[in-house]
Amino acid sequence: MARLTYFGLFALQHRGQESAGISVSDGRAILVFKELGLVSQVFNEATLATLQGELGIGHTRYSTTGSNTWDNAQPAFKTDGRRGLALGHNGNLVNTAELAERAGWRGGATTDSDLVATLLAEHLGEGLEVAAMRVLPTLEGAFSFVMMDERTVFAARDPHGLRPLSIGKLPGGFCFASETAALDIVGATFVRDVEPGELVMVDDEGLRSRRFAESPRRALCLFEFVYLARADSRLYGRTVLSARREMGRRLALQAPADADLVIPIPDTGHAAAQGYAEEAGLPYGEGLMKNRYVGRTFIEPTPSLRSRGVKLKLNPMPEAVRGRRLVVVDDSIVRGTTTRQIVQTLREAGAAAVHLRVTSPPVRWPCFYGIDMSTRKELVATDLTVDEVREFIGADSLGYLELEALVEATGSPADSFCRACFDGKYPVPVPEREPTKFALEEEPAGRPSPP
Ligand code: SF4
Structure with missing residues (x-):
């Protein structure tokens, strides 16, 4: 056993x-x-x-x-x-x-x-x-x-x-x-x-x-489809892989870009980038090599670990990206720090342009139900407009998938999901004193807060 x-x-x-x-x-x-x-x-x-x-x-x-x-x-x-x-x-x-x-x-x-x-x-x-x-x-x-x-x-x-x-x-x-x-x-x-x-x-x-x-009512976390679940898992009877490919297709229709190549941010971005490339009639390729032995950056516990994780994890391939105008497909932008570093490494590798396309809407509200983004101040999109986020991450253009299109790509109705981090409507009421990650321990002085 x-x-x-x-x-x-x-x-x-x-x-x-x-x-x-x-x-x-x-x-x-x-x-x-x-x-x-x-x-x-x-x-x-x-x-x-x-x-x-x-x-x-x-x-x-x-x-x-x-x-x-x-x-x-x-x-x-x-x-x-x-x-x-x-x-x-x-x-x-x-x-x-x-x-x-x-x-x-x-x-x-x-x-x-x-x-x-x-x-x-x-x-x-x-x-x-x-x-x-x-x-x-x-x-x-x-x-x-x-x-x-x-x-x-x-x-x-x-x-x-x-x-x-x-x-x-x-x-x-x-x-x-x-x-x-x-x-x-x-x-x-x-x-x-x-x-x-x-x-x-x-x-x-x-x-x-x-x-x-x-x-x-049912309220499965929509972020499971976007980011958390494995592509070969099935949620509500649909393979996550096929839903992500569909998100990419819809994103290409909503946010086209004048570009030479579509690349994913591995691994979650693969299926969506393929969908985007198919719909846009652009070539699909690999531009970032992932070290598979480094864990997911977003779910590591502190900002400093996350930032070190990004550098260890994703290495751009200059021959693939040099001189090219790239569409870079990612699943989400939460804090923005990881995305900013990726955009920067692609530019350093010689990319002529970086058009970032994201298969979810801006994350503007915290999650209290099990994804580690429980305070507003850590979310880059809370107080910034889309163009200000673009400027923060250093991309030439930035396009998000609209909530309605994201839900449609899953094949299930909107009211079967929790979408609170995107629309602020929490299916389970959150106490006025919002729960924090360290509710049961003294917040130690000097604990790093997210950037
Ligand atoms: S707020 Fe809802 S949709 Fe967003 S990550 Fe949390 S559970 Fe998922």
Whole structure:
């Protein structure tokens, strides 16, 4: 089981690169191994061999609440002295501070996830199923959970289904994963998504389901299609790859450019750049070589790490770009600092012009549901016009895909998505005192703030 979970985590490494962990159970006790680092750094043959059991859950972390520390790595483990539970969380709650205050919580960890595990443990005497039915309805915000006790694996999704979570069928059982690509990789067949507001349980008897809340409406994060999910995953029944290609086509119609070559910013920009090139009748090529062993820049925890990551990660190919007027296709501009560096390196490599085309609208509002952009001041488009953003990043022209066209490219209706970072309409109300990443810890003096 540990090995299968390990392969699943490997497939989901792009979703979190700060820490990784696996917990297993042999039916009597839960064993957890977690550490800071990538999946391949955290686990080896010896550690996997110690994780014996028929049930397991795993997690890769990308911090949106709490610092990057061992305590905050997941699965979170709690026990009431007799029984135990382990929990992995994808998403971000918006009522963390209120829940912590109500529970008088003082944990070693500083994440909303650890807080939820603590709240569940208070009811463990009645079993994890009862605990989940009591605690899940009190949570507000985004959560896709995998949980386990000694004998059962649980999966639950918030009533809006903000983060994805799918069910797969294995020859001898079932599994859950944030993306369908992970199901493919462990040899599971896609069964269905966990429904918003649903608690699903798998044990010796098979799969059972209960509803812990009604779903007011679906609101899958639109950014999953734009940036976060793997191109070979399927969301709402559509491959992310085909949606991104369609975004590129629509972008070419909305924001044409007088250019010689269309290049992607790897990797998310590939499909969209191909779509743009096809629609515009321009050649498509590679102009930036990606070092595949460097993690995603946007989801690294501090600005200085992000900036170092960009330089290590993307190297322009002068023969491909020199003297050429480029259309450069990217998925989004959040802080703008990464984009600015890329534009600069392309110019240094001899590009005659850089026309930046972005397959999403300007990100003007923060995300409180699990993407690390939770304050207005870190978003370049909040106070700047499109032309001011263009000037900031140093491009010759800048074109964004309009929200309506982006949604159409996904093939699903607008009201099935959260689009809040683009239009400011939050499906789950955000408290007046906006949640911050460090809600459960003292903001240390000198913590770097995003540029
Ligand atoms: S605010 Fe944006 S990034 Fe956050 S969940 Fe909504 S669409 Fe996704």
